[in-house]
Amino acid sequence: MASNHHRLSGAPVAEAVDSAAVRITDLTRSFGDRRVLDHIDLTIARGEFTALLGRSGSGKSTLLRAVAGLDHGTVGSGEILVPERVSLVFQDSRLLPWSKILDNVVLGLPGKDARGRGRAALDEVSLAKRESAWPHELSGGEQQRAALARSLVSEPELLLADEPFGSLDALTRIRMHRLLRRLYETHRPAVLLVTHDVDEAVILADRVLVLDDGDFVQDLRIDLPAERDPGDPGFQHYRTTLLGALGVLPAHRTKEQS
Amino acid sequence: MNLDIARTGGGTATVTGGPQKAPPASAPPPGPAPEAGGLVPALQRRLGRGKSIPFGRLLGPLLIIATWWAASAAGWLDPRKLSSPTSVLYSAQDLWTSGRLQDSVQTSLSRALLGLLIGVAAGVVLALASGLSRIGDAFVDGTLQVKRSIPNLALLPLLILWLGIGETMKVVVIALGVLVSVYINTHAALVSIDARYVELAEAQGLSRWQFLRKVVLPAALPGFFTGLRLAVTAAWLGLIVVEQINATSGIGYMMFQAQQYAQSGIILVGLVLYGTFGFASDALVRLVEGRVLSWRRTITA
Numbered sequence: 001m002a003s004n005h006h007r008l009s010g011a012p013v014a015e016a017v018d019s020a021a022v023r024i025t026d027l028t029r030s031f032g033d034r035r036v037l038d039h040i041d042l043t044i045a046r047g048e049f050t051a052l053l054g055r056s057g058s059g060k061s062t063l064l065r066a067v068a069g070l071d072h073g074t075v076g077s078g079e080i081l082v083p084e085r086v087s088l089v090f091q092d093s094r095l096l097p098w099s100k101i102l103d104n105v106v107l108g109l110p111g112k113d114a115r116g117r118g119r120a121a122l123d124e125v126s127l128a129k130r131e132s133a134w135p136h137e138l139s140g141g142e143q144q145r146a147a148l149a150r151s152l153v154s155e156p157e158l159l160l161a162d163e164p165f166g167s168l169d170a171l172t173r174i175r176m177h178r179l180l181r182r183l184y185e186t187h188r189p190a191v192l193l194v195t196h197d198v199d200e201a202v203i204l205a206d207r208v209l210v211l212d213d214g215d216f217v218q219d220l221r222i223d224l225p226a227e228r229d230p231g232d233p234g235f236q237h238y239r240t241t242l243l244g245a246l247g248v249l250p251a252h253r254t255k256e257q258s
Numbered sequence: 259m260n261l262d263i264a265r266t267g268g269g270t271a272t273v274t275g276g277p278q279k280a281p282p283a284s285a286p287p288p289g290p291a292p293e294a295g296g297l298v299p300a301l302q303r304r305l306g307r308g309k310s311i312p313f314g315r316l317l318g319p320l321l322i323i324a325t326w327w328a329a330s331a332a333g334w335l336d337p338r339k340l341s342s343p344t345s346v347l348y349s350a351q352d353l354w355t356s357g358r359l360q361d362s363v364q365t366s367l368s369r370a371l372l373g374l375l376i377g378v379a380a381g382v383v384l385a386l387a388s389g390l391s392r393i394g395d396a397f398v399d400g401t402l403q404v405k406r407s408i409p410n411l412a413l414l415p416l417l418i419l420w421l422g423i424g425e426t427m428k429v430v431v432i433a434l435g436v437l438v439s440v441y442i443n444t445h446a447a448l449v450s451i452d453a454r455y456v457e458l459a460e461a462q463g464l465s466r467w468q469f470l471r472k473v474v475l476p477a478a479l480p481g482f483f484t485g486l487r488l489a490v491t492a493a494w495l496g497l498i499v500v501e502q503i504n505a506t507s508g509i510g511y512m513m514f515q516a517q518q519y520a521q522s523g524i525i526l527v528g529l530v531l532y533g534t535f536g537f538a539s540d541a542l543v544r545l546v547e548g549r550v551l552s553w554r555r556t557i558t559a
């Protein structure tokens with residue numbers, strides 16, 4: 001069983017979290033004999049945009065699910081402190097097919113003005129006119145935008161996202177990058193974004209972590225201007241470093257090293 | 259092949275197979291029929307079942323009646339075994355003037371409706387009890403699965419022993435059949451809810467009640483409607499069974515008496531009534547289902 005989960009709201013947690021949005025101490029998670037997360041420590045500051053890279057099967061989703069408190073039944077130990085308001089974006093938009101878009105956005109949102117806030121959130125992702133559409137009437141990109149609206153309408157202090165753009169085409173993905181970055185700058189939540197795309201990580205994040213073999217092998221601060229250009233030499237430098245950490249260096253580099 | 263662009267009356271460009279096939283420039287729009295190599299209207303789902311025919315469901319029954327009519331008129335049918343549609347209509351008219359038809363229909367309909375209502379309510383309550391709580395599951399589900407394997411007919415002797423042969427027994431028999439159909443399908447839908455939506459509900463911090471209202475119940479509605487349609491059939495079936503047993507009123511009684519006096523017309527009136535009620539009630543459930551489940555995009559759309 002997962003133990004020491006302090007996901008619940010309450011004074012002690014808020015106090016312990018202080019300037020950090022996430023504090024993970026000595027976290028271990030195993031499936032059978034396989035230890036997927038091996039004594040991990042991680043602190044994410046308030047408002048920090050962090051991307052998490054790693055090969056397929058390296059445990060990115062496992063870590064994210066642990067932070068989201070969704071991994072009941074997984075064997076492990078350690079301590080995770082998170083803020084009161086946490087939102088999660090899935091790879092699929094996961095809209096309830098039997099609820100209209102606005103009802104999906106305000107799902108679980110407390111307060112009298114929930115629907116008003118839901119409309120404002122839809123407006124932010126340019127879907128104000130589609131509030132009474134059924135989810136299946138929206139395109140894949142629009143569905144994912146609605147999912148973004150749903151995750152931001154509660155003004156989370158921590159936004160968790162597991163490959164949220166993984167199922168979108170390249171053009172839509174570029175649009176979504178701009179949108180996510182803009183929303184982030186408006187709302188300033190701490191973000192933990194899981195992705196397998198190195199460029200996506202460098203375009204969006206202020207800090208990139210690489211997970212491998214149960215622990216972080218890279219913790220890189222991205223020092224680039226807000227408008228990032230993948231053709232820029234600085235960008236190239238980060239990309240090369242990260243590809244190296246992932247064990248997939250560009251061909252000429254591999255030759256040099258061998 | 260050289261292609262011509264011909265302007266049709268509608269002002270849209272149509273690519274046609276060749277100059278000899280191009281319609282004259284002054285011709286009215288040629289309609290949707292495309293010519294070889296032309297543009298094809300992309301309206302229909304190619305692997306769907308095609309356009310729905312208005313009142314199409316009535317075509318089969320109407321064909322059977324027409325055949326019956328023709329066979330009677332041609333003198334192929336012995337009127338003592340199977341009366342002609344015309345004499346069935348006369349029988350119906352007689353029954354109507356004497357008031358027996360209305361009485362029988364009212365009695366039968368209220369039996370079926372009462373049994374249906376009680377059965378649906380009980381089925382839904384039991385399905386919720388066992389679908390939403392482990393304790394309910396332990397007590398209810400096994401019992402209902404056992405009941406499912408015993409046909410109502412086999413329970414009749416016991417029910418007659420307990421409840422007599424009055425209205426109570428009749429309604430209970432109908433309700434039992436309805437209950438099983440509603441329970442099985444609703445329960446299956448409640449317990450097979452997609453784990454991804456459960457995860458979403460947890461992530462969105464839904465309370466148990468919100469989870470039920472926003473996720474579990476809407477997700478189970480399609481299963482409930484499947485059960486309801488089977489239940490309506492089960493109600494008519496139950497009705498026919500109980501009206502064969504020592505009834506003193508209702509459509510079944512009317513048919514039983516006609517059998518004594520070899521009045522095949524009246525028997526057929528009864529059969530037509532059963533058929534019409536079954537057909538109409540199924541259509542009604544379908545209609546409601548379509549309204550309530552309008553979010554579903556299925557191939558029938």
Ligand SMILES: Nc1ncnc2c1ncn2[C@@H]1O[C@H](COP(=O)(O)OP(=O)(O)OP(=O)(O)O)[C@@H](O)[C@H]1O
Nearest residue numbers: 031032036054055056057058059060061062063196
């Ligand atoms: N429920 C589970 N039961 C058993 N093993 C699991 C389970 N979930 C994950 N694993 C295993 O744990 C390891 C890490 O899985 P995880 O889903 O965290 O990888 P990931 O980094 O997200 O990969 P990807 O990039 O492909 O999504 C994998 O080897 C996987 O097989």
Ligand SMILES: [Mg+2]
Nearest residue numbers: 060061062162
């Ligand atoms: Mg994953």
